[in-house]
Amino acid sequence: MPAARPPGGVTVRRLTARDARALTTLPPAMSWIHRTWGGPEALARSGCAWAAFQGDRIVAVACTYFLGTTYEDVACVTVPDPRLQYLALDCVDALCADMAARGHTPSWTCSTSNRPGRLLAWTAGFRPEREYAHYAVGAPAATGRAAAG
Template identity: 40%
Template sequence: MLTVAPGPLRPWFTPERPGPLVFEHVARTGHGRVRVDRWPDPRVVVAELPGNLSLRGDPEHLPSPDLAELTGFVDAPPEWLPALRASDPGTAPWDRLIAVLPADAPTPEPDPDVRLLTSDDAPALAGLSTDSAWIAETWGGVAGMLAAGVARGVLVDGKIAAIAVPFYLGGTYEDIGVVTEPDHRRKGLSSACAGALIGDIRARGHVPTWSTSPDNLGSRGVAARLGFVHERDDVLFALRTPIPTS
């Protein structure tokens, strides 16, 4: 597989729609990579971020050794499932709910405890729990996320309590990821951080979106309180990776 500049491959991933914008995030942030089976005239395109992938094209042209190296949650058309299961018989679908914040939904009032995080906050995030560490995956880790200046958070006693970040940054949509550390849950911090991020996303001229699983009642509750509206049901394929439990 060849790593290539993503720009010319955008038609493979258009039109942009709410949800897992792996390709757009790679193209717009420089994190991750895009690979093809050949250049020019590719027959298969793989957009990759840590733990998150988008596959397009004909699965027959993705070499088995390259497929065997892929791990994570896969956004791909249904015809990819046989190839994924041939590589990993344990590949399983992960049902997803995709929601969008309507234009007429109010932007939440700013919470004074929520602020934009910067690289100066790195020590406060040094102890981020294993359960929460995924929040920075698509930005190359905590340092990359903080350097990008896109994360909103709450600190308590000098340590991070909750974070919201555009997990996927697109040209039209930004999909929100949010975590609250275990000792600070059920205090409204996820809603406060995500609400602040909504203001940032709209200021960039983008539309906030929300992705979660049907059994994640906590996440669904936060989305509902903020005004998100169900847009569609979706599915990711869990390739060599366990499906999270709520």
């Protein structure tokens, strides 16, 4: 059960353009969170992200990962620290309220093997609609100048 409010020293709020630097300090494994927006600056100024801050440090962030005409798909990351439990949920709850205010339906897509993601989605009120299989073949496509040969 989530805490009634974040622990002392933690603030949950919408990201603004001034928060781009804080996004760049997330661990490299978490940088995927801003990739679909074109980087930390674009996500920070999008109005589509909420974060939990411990001082100036982002410890959890939830954002719109894919934006459609009806649905907005939720993405979320949190730094691994048991003392910061439920902060991702606080961010997701705030983000989903924003999505609803924009007239969009929040959606959540994650792998069946992503137990933490599925539990967070369930706790936030999402329910499974269907499961799918994702297929890929070969190595990832090369990009950039090196790919041109």
